[in-house]
Amino acid sequence: MNQSKQSGNVLLIAIVFMAILLTMSGSLWGYTHLQVKSSHQSVARSQALSLAEAGIDHAVAQLNSNPNYTGETNTSLESGSFVTTVETIDAQTKTITSVGTAIHRNIESTRTVKANVGIDTNQISFRYGVQVGTGGFVMSGGSQINGNVYSNGNISATTGVVITGSAVAANPPALTADQANDSPTPISSCTASTCITYGNATATQDFAQSFSPSIAAPMNNIQFYMRKQGNPGNATVRIVADNAGNPSTTQFMSGTLTASNVTSTFGWITVTMPTTPVLDPSQTYWIVLDGNSNSSNYYVMGANENGYANGTAKVGRYSASWSNTTPANLDGYFRVYLGGGTSMIGGNNYVTGVFVGTSATDEAWANHVQGATVSGPLYCQTSSHTNKACNTSRSNPPPQPMPLSENNILDWKNEAEAGGVTTGNVNVGWAGATIGPRKITGNLTVNGGGTLVVAGTLWIEGNISLSGGGKIVLSPSYGPHSGAIVTDGYVSLAGGSDFAGSGTPGSYPFLITTSACPVAVGCNGNDAISLSGGAGTVALIAQNGNVLINGGSSLRAVTAKQITMTGGATLVYDAGLVSDVFSSGPGGSWTIIKGSYIILD
Amino acid sequence: MHFSQKTNTGFTLVEIIIVVFLFGAMLVGLLSIFEWQQKIYTVEMAEIRVTSDARSVISNINTFMAQGIEVVASRIIEGTEYTTGGGTVIVRLPVIVSGGDVLADQFDYVVFHRDGTFLKQIIEAHPSSIRDSGIRELSSSVHNFSLNFNSGNLPAVNRVDVAITNRAYYRGDKFIDFSLSHSIFLRNN
Helix, strand or coil: CHHHHHCCHHHHHHHHHHHHHHHHHHHHHHHHHHHHHHHHHHHHHHHHHHHHHHHHHHHHHHHHHCCCCCEEEEEEECCEEEEEEEEEEECCEEEEEEEEEEEECCEEEEEEEEEEEEECCCCECCCCCEEEEEEEEEECCCCEEECCEEECCCEEECCCEEECCCEEECCCCCCCCCEEECCCCCCCCCCCCCEEEECCCHHHCEEEEEECCCCCCCEEEEEEEEEEECCCCCEEEEEEEEECCEEEEEEEEEEEECHHHCCCCCEEEEEECCCCCCCCCCCCEEEEEECCCCCCCEEEEEEEECCCCCCCEEEECCCCCEEECCCCCEEECEEEEECCCCCEEECCCCCCCEEECCCCCCCEECCEEEEEEECCCEECCEEEEECCCCECCCCCCCCCCCCCCHHHHHHHHHHHHHCCEECCCEEECCCCEEECCEEECCCEEECCCCEEEECCCEEECCCEEECCCCEEEECHHHCCCEEEEEECCCEEECCCCEEECCCCCCCCEEEEECCCCCCCCCCCCCCCEEECCEEECCEEEEEEEEEEEECCEEECEEEEEEEEEECCCEEEECCCCCCECECCHHHCCEEECCCCCEECC | CHHHHHHCCCCCHHHHHHHHHHHHHHHHHHHHHHHHHHHHHHHHHHHHHHHHHHHHHHHHHHHHHCCCCEEECEEEECCEEEECECCEEEEEEEEEECCCEEEEEEEEEEEEEEECCEEEEEEECCCCCCCCCEEEEEECCEEEEEEEECCCCHHHCCEEEEEEEEEEEECCCEEEEEEEEEEEECCCC
């Protein structure tokens, strides 16, 4: 009996130990399982967020090809799917909500991202239907413009030509800068000693650079090497006196830095300035860029250390306080152009050389007017062979900046190239074609009555030729926006060639050439743009070259370094494009509005 | 007599020795198993901790920084001044109010700050924000933490490369490392 009671102790102990071990194993397994599950959940959440972000980017891309895009459901990607909804706030703003769902190891996770998108509000301003640069306007042979002309050089108008509106000729600027700090450029990336950020905070709201002119001459324009962050507003450029090493509030003249000319990459930006008063070479002056401050929307000025011997840069606030830059010996990149010639309208020794205006408010305004009959006021300093004496109450007219900066055009080129590259020439015949966005490395020819439908920004490295009833129109997807066709070559428009917008009012194609023809190498006698009849609702831009108009033409607007009208040409244009909104490029494709991108869960 | 002799019969010495020996052998075996399992447990726990901590850190930084408007040079929060650089980054965020809308021109601030082996997330939330102000410990086992910005000009930074190595020790000086890196784009810059 005793023997029976004592048996089985070892087994009992073994069972107890086993139970302990099993319990520990179970809890370890349970904890591990929990951690693994948590890890899977974490992976699923990350994947869901990536999917939701992808949905936002996808929706933006869709909006840029179809402005009426409203979203989509259950679009599958490798790790899950997303659902996007697009809500229209107003004509320029939409809200995109994207819900990403990912399943990782049977664990489902959902994340929601929301962002507002808008058309870039940096509109390109075309203030004048016909705007001419330093090359001036040359009219002869009974040619006629139905509208106003603004020229940064002479308006040479002889032998009975007619300008039905006002004619203004500003003094052309000097070709070389009197004061400059402009190397080394370009700036590859910002460091403390190569960039000056301003307009981002109250203490660094404004930028100032001192300089001393070498001659007593009128100021024509100032150039800055700069870029912008976000979407800052225009800035006032002031020339002020020195006050013990800082900018004073004694202002001599001012101009406007147009925000739309500044892009997100560094480039030279021109600000035209009044020609009076003449600056004194014995004095130190400050250039002040006076704007607002916003931590998300501001400017960055290219700079170097001790690059300019006759001045220095400061940051601060106009009419308040100024501080040294950090480091203290920085100079901003700038060029100051002084001097230049004096402007003239006309040219004949008889009063009927040019007829300016058709009403009492149409005016002629230049330093010198010669051989002209003016219906309204004649503002000038000197005149000869005119139907009335000079009204000298106005000084010389200020030159006007050209509407596009180099970086505006570069943005369009980049956008076109992002759509793909076609190597060689492209010929569009009677069958027509739809192209864009696209870069074409050769020439573009449209003829045989064919129509080229532009579905996105085009960049043609070669020449553009429209003839034989060839037509270029914008795709209906452009809606009320305008589109850009950029070429590095020359443009020939002849034989009833035609242009049209998207069909929605306010939409126009802009044909832009960077060509300096006819004076550049390889022009073979061609002008940057040669137009003989036709053309329709298109704006022609040739800021480096000559636009030759021969014969009756109707245009939306024309801007060029020089415009030549011969052979009885008549130019009829619409009102100036005060602020034209582009559906792509610097005029703004749909982009995420900074500060609106949020992750909701 | 015969019955009495049978009931007083005990274990022989040999039997006792054998039982003790077997019992001891079994105990040693069980203890070995226990110790072996304890080692596995310790290592696994360490690995789980460094892995989950690193993932949690990257996930949190990504969630906040993706909404970043800009990287801020310095910020005083609850009396402590934080400065971006080294193991610290301060990001300005749009304020989200209830209903999921953004409060214009108002900001929340989030700081990711390494303090020894700790990585802390400090939030300064606008009164109307759905985010909560406070300090949260994201990891207590940070061995390396680096932040690289794509611009020397902080307001222009729109990409931050984050790398973290977490280290957990077990059995004295033995340790396990786990590294993660991630490039984060500030979508509001």
